[in-house]
Amino acid sequence: MTLNVSDLVAALPQDVDEGTTLVVAGLPEVLLRSTVQPVPIGRFRRLSALGTLQAKITAAYMFHWLRGWFHSADANKRLLAEAHWRNALRMLDSMGYLRGAVMKIGQTLANFPDIAPREFVETLEKLHFDAPAMHWSLLREMVFSELGDDPERLFAAFDKQAFAAASLGQVHRAQLKTGEEVAVKIQYPGIGRAVEADFRNLFLFMLPARLTRDWESTKDQLQDLQRRMALEADYELEAANLRKARALFHDDDGIVVPRVFPQFSTSRVLTMERLDGLHLREFMAGNPSQSERNDVAMKIVRAWYRLMYAGRMVYIDFHPGNFLVLPDGRVGVLDFGFMLPIEGEEWELYRKMDRPLTTGSQAERIAILKEWSDIRDDEIDHLRVADEFAAWQWMSRHRGTEYDFGDEAEFRVGIDLFTEMVRKRYNRARPSTPSIARSHFGWRSIMYLLKARINVWALAEQEVKATGWDRSDYA
Amino acid sequence: MRITVEEKNATRRRIVEAALELFRTRGFEATTTRDIAQSAGIATGTLFNYFDTKEAIIGQLAQEAIGLARNAVTSRAADATLEEELFALVAAQLRLLKPLRKFIAPLFETALSPLAAARSSGMGESWRVEHLETVAAIARLHGLADISPVSIQVYWSLYTGVLAFWSADKSPRQEDTLALLDQSLNMFSAWLCDSAGESNQERRSS
Numbered sequence: 001m002t003l004n005v006s007d008l009v010a011a012l013p014q015d016v017d018e019g020t021t022l023v024v025a026g027l028p029e030v031l032l033r034s035t036v037q038p039v040p041i042g043r044f045r046r047l048s049a050l051g052t053l054q055a056k057i058t059a060a061y062m063f064h065w066l067r068g069w070f071h072s073a074d075a076n077k078r079l080l081a082e083a084h085w086r087n088a089l090r091m092l093d094s095m096g097y098l099r100g101a102v103m104k105i106g107q108t109l110a111n112f113p114d115i116a117p118r119e120f121v122e123t124l125e126k127l128h129f130d131a132p133a134m135h136w137s138l139l140r141e142m143v144f145s146e147l148g149d150d151p152e153r154l155f156a157a158f159d160k161q162a163f164a165a166a167s168l169g170q171v172h173r174a175q176l177k178t179g180e181e182v183a184v185k186i187q188y189p190g191i192g193r194a195v196e197a198d199f200r201n202l203f204l205f206m207l208p209a210r211l212t213r214d215w216e217s218t219k220d221q222l223q224d225l226q227r228r229m230a231l232e233a234d235y236e237l238e239a240a241n242l243r244k245a246r247a248l249f250h251d252d253d254g255i256v257v258p259r260v261f262p263q264f265s266t267s268r269v270l271t272m273e274r275l276d277g278l279h280l281r282e283f284m285a286g287n288p289s290q291s292e293r294n295d296v297a298m299k300i301v302r303a304w305y306r307l308m309y310a311g312r313m314v315y316i317d318f319h320p321g322n323f324l325v326l327p328d329g330r331v332g333v334l335d336f337g338f339m340l341p342i343e344g345e346e347w348e349l350y351r352k353m354d355r356p357l358t359t360g361s362q363a364e365r366i367a368i369l370k371e372w373s374d375i376r377d378d379e380i381d382h383l384r385v386a387d388e389f390a391a392w393q394w395m396s397r398h399r400g401t402e403y404d405f406g407d408e409a410e411f412r413v414g415i416d417l418f419t420e421m422v423r424k425r426y427n428r429a430r431p432s433t434p435s436i437a438r439s440h441f442g443w444r445s446i447m448y449l450l451k452a453r454i455n456v457w458a459l460a461e462q463e464v465k466a467t468g469w470d471r472s473d474y475a
Numbered sequence: 476m477r478i479t480v481e482e483k484n485a486t487r488r489r490i491v492e493a494a495l496e497l498f499r500t501r502g503f504e505a506t507t508t509r510d511i512a513q514s515a516g517i518a519t520g521t522l523f524n525y526f527d528t529k530e531a532i533i534g535q536l537a538q539e540a541i542g543l544a545r546n547a548v549t550s551r552a553a554d555a556t557l558e559e560e561l562f563a564l565v566a567a568q569l570r571l572l573k574p575l576r577k578f579i580a581p582l583f584e585t586a587l588s589p590l591a592a593a594r595s596s597g598m599g600e601s602w603r604v605e606h607l608e609t610v611a612a613i614a615r616l617h618g619l620a621d622i623s624p625v626s627i628q629v630y631w632s633l634y635t636g637v638l639a640f641w642s643a644d645k646s647p648r649q650e651d652t653l654a655l656l657d658q659s660l661n662m663f664s665a666w667l668c669d670s671a672g673e674s675n676q677e678r679r680s681s
Contacts, residue, residue: 136555137562138657144570145648189650189657268650 134170134188136160142186146269151184154264158184164321166337168192168233173274182261183274185235192233196226223431228316232337235270241313241336242272248311254330255303275332277324280449290453296323297405297452298459299331304443305463307339312347314340316435318442320449340435354464354471358457360398365390372430382426389417393440397456405444406451414444487525489515494532495574503529503578533575533582540571541602545609557617558664564609565634565656569641569649576649580642587635607631619667626667633659 134142139160143151151158155174162170169187176182231237239260246257256275264271278286283296300323307315316338324332342350349372356364369375369386392414396403404410418441420426447454464471493514497506508529512522526532544567548560555563572579586599607627614622622630637659641652 134657135559135562137559137566138653140563141566141653142650145650145653189653190646191654193646194654 134162134186138189139170139172139186142189143184143269146186146266147264155182155184168229169268174271176261176264176271180261181274181276182264182271183258184264185270185272187233187235187268189268192230196230227431228338228435231339234267235265235337236267238337239265239270241339244313245307245311245333245336245339248306249303253299253302253306255299255306256326256330256332257336258332258334275324275326275334277326277332280320280323280325280446283325284449290451293450294452294454295329296325296331297447297450297454300333300446300450301443301454301456301459302463303331303333304439305460308342308350309463309467309469312342314342314436314439316340316439316442318439318446320446323446338435340432340439346430346432351469357394357397357460358471360394362387362391365394373426373433382424385417385421385424385426389414389421392417393444397460400455400457402453402455404453405447406453408448411444411448414441486515486517486521490517490522490525491532491536494529495536498533498578503533503581530582530585533579534586536575537572537579537582538602540575541568541605543571544568545605556664557614557619557668558660560613560616561610561660561664562656564613565637565660566653569652569656576642580639583635583639583642587638603631606634614667622667629666630663633663 140151143149143154147154151174154177156177156179157175159173161172163173163183164171166185168191169185171183171185174182174184239262242257242260246259249255249257258272258275261271261273280296284293288296304315307313315333315336317335319335322333322335324334326332349368352371353368355361356368366383366387369390370383373382373386375383375386396405418437490511494506494511497510497514501510506529508522508526509519511529511532512519515522526535544564547567548564587602607630610630611622611627637652637656640655641649644652646652
């Protein structure tokens with residue numbers, strides 16, 4: 001099995017009625033099968049892993065996504081756009097570093113599905129985990145060239161087998177000579193620059209699409225992805241995020257952010273304290289009680305709020321593998337590769353948003369939505385959908401009581417509203433919107449997974465007030 | 476007065492070190508054999524007792540590196556794949572050749588290119604034979620007893636291509652060479668195993 005264009009193109013549905021979900025109908029089974037396969041190492045399997053599963057899923061999502069945008073366009077325009085996308089896919093196929101880029105596109109597009117909540121969560125998760133691997137000889141060479149010596153000499157122990165795949169590299173267990181157990185994340189050589197080059201090519205290739213009215217939106221999505229890839233490729237930035245985040249938490253929070261070992265870290269290698277615990281899926285497999293689940297959920301939400309209000313950064317990657325339940329009950333937060341700083345004007349908007357979030361006032365909610373997404377008074381339907389979506393998103397908070405995040409019907413409402421927004425192209429706004437949407441959906445997915453019943457209002461109150469913001473500016 | 480082997484070796488070493496230093500500071504092209512002899516504190520004529528040309532000095536160093544690399548990878552882990560072992564072999568060479576990287580391109584052109592193979596020049600030929608023998612030995616360890624001349628030629632083209640790329644690689648710490656080497660060997664070993672599988676099948680069916 002090798003990667004080829006015909007597989008990708010074949011994955012595109014040819015003849016679809018609007019609103020059907022044919023593309024993803026068979027997905028969970030496919031995903032299920034893929035979970036029993038080991039991380040592929042060596043030979044063509046590394047390429048074929050991309051050539052089949054991820055690429056197809058991505059192709060399917062791309063198609064779906066596209067159809068949403070062209071919902072109201074006439075048939076000719078739609079066909080034209082589809083042709084552009086087919087070409088774009090061929091272009092992707094020719095990219096040397098398809099593996100990273102395709103997976104990232106898959107992850108981003110996974111924000112726009114038309115599928116059941118459970119599949120939605122699982123899809124996000126699988127797209128993240130199935131990364132191809134580097135063999136030991138290559139890895140050893142990367143460590144040598146980045147850190148100046150062989151891993152056998154730098155570390156007291158270094159596991160040759162990766163224990164996790166990262167989208168731009170992989171993670172290995174190791175032990176420092178000073179005794180600390182660490183996780184060493186290593187990037188595939190040159191992948192950051194190669195992906196950048198791929199994006200430049202992709203934009204060039206897509207120039208014919210620039211005259212269509214959806215070009216701006218397409219461009220935004222791709223630029224968001226490009227930005228994200230650039231951030232994730234820089235492990236020094238991730239190390240800085242980790243250091244900043246780590247300083248925000250104290251012992252009694254029960255939340256741990258791993259420590260970075262800078263002497264064993266570069267822009268391509270990141271050595272962090274290794275936390276041993278259960279990923280959320282493993283945790284759930286042990287049938288934890290409601291109160292145990294609530295405890296973990298509260299810590300995750302607290303971490304999110306702390307990063308947001310005290311750290312002024314948004315944690316984007318709400319992936320069950322990024323949270324660890326440690327044996328002593330603390331929760332470890334991993335993967336700070338993609339953090340969105342909230343600065344300047346956006347921070348001011350966040351502050352304004354806090355009020356309707358707290359009070360539930362519809363008038364105030366609409367005012368901030370109009371400002372955030374730049375919605376005009378005559379865009380009545382846009383405003384309605386945006387408001388319903390925000391009402392769904394924020395209700396758990398302003399209601400001020402325990403909220404049942406495990407309610408499938410409730411989660412479904414949010415997904416449907418979001419899908420509607422994407423279909424009607426209401427998701428344009430500011431460049432950070434897709435990432436923030438991913439973050440919001442992400443934490444709701446995690447809460448859903450945990451079947452949490454918690455009061456997030458109380459948590460938010462504590463976190464906001466702890467920053468010294470007493471809301472006296474609320475006139 | 477007779478010159479002992481030790482003295483000869485010491486002089487050879489002095490020449491090589493002086494040459495490397497001059498190549499680094501002045502560049503390969505701008506350095507003459509006279510400069511090298513002067514810097515090593517010997518007569519130009521004496522230098523020719525050791526090396527015919529400045530290229531030969533690089534060749535000598537490269538040859539040493541190739542030998543050292545072969546020894547460095549003989550004690551590899553038993554569970555490594557063919558691709559991994561080949562990668563380790565070439566990566567070890569690149570590490571040892573690194574001080575020569577900037578001035579090794581002329582040597583590649585004259586001695587190592589697939590075109591030069593036909594001319595069977597001394598330095599290139601021994602590099603070629605020695606390296607390919609090591610590759611064949613590694614392949615044998617992985618159950619590939621007889622590699623066809625075509626496979627050998629394919630390998631040599633990929634290998635010299637990677638070396639040529641490396642000598643001009645401007646990426647940080649030549650990381651692009653690692654990626655190219657990884658992908659080249661990935662392709663080669665898959666192809667080799669596939670074609671070995673096919674010929675086994677042919678043998679079985681005949």
